[in-house]
Amino acid sequence: MPATLSYYPVAMLSAKSNGTKYSLRAASASACVATHSPDSYYAFNNALLSHQPEQGTDGLTDEQLADLAIASGATQPKVVRDCIEGQDYATWAKSATERALAGIPDTKGVALTGTPMILVNGTPYAGALDDPKEFAQFVLTLSSDAYYTPSSPTPTATPGATSTPSPSSTSGK
8 A cells, every 4th residue: 555755844943043943944945845846855855854953053044945955956946046045935834833733634633742743644653763663563553453444243153053954945756
């Protein structure tokens, strides 16, 4: 069965970047790349996570975010750079964060509590992010739970019971 992977950029630490709102700008940059160069989105997302600044620091500038997007393979570099440097999706990123904090769609009341947050079929994964075996077991457990349906008891024959033909079905003289 195929899996669907969805990313939801959010801005959780905007207030912890010396006033630069790095988290908001990075989420906005993610939306720019997803919109204008979707084939490079996963590489850009990985680059953002690999270059994630420490809390309490300025983070990357908009120019550096654009450079990172282009280095990640953005196919429309000028459009992507203009979008990132213009913070075209900052309002969207702020709203998306507020929505996620209130409750994530298609879950049973799960709200964003931190990042990264992994959900499988609406269920949060609380295990180690660097343990693929643990994550695989989590996915397998959820998958089997989703497809397992207890069956109702079915009637069974009574051991030793035999069938005797009715008089109308026997042939005689």
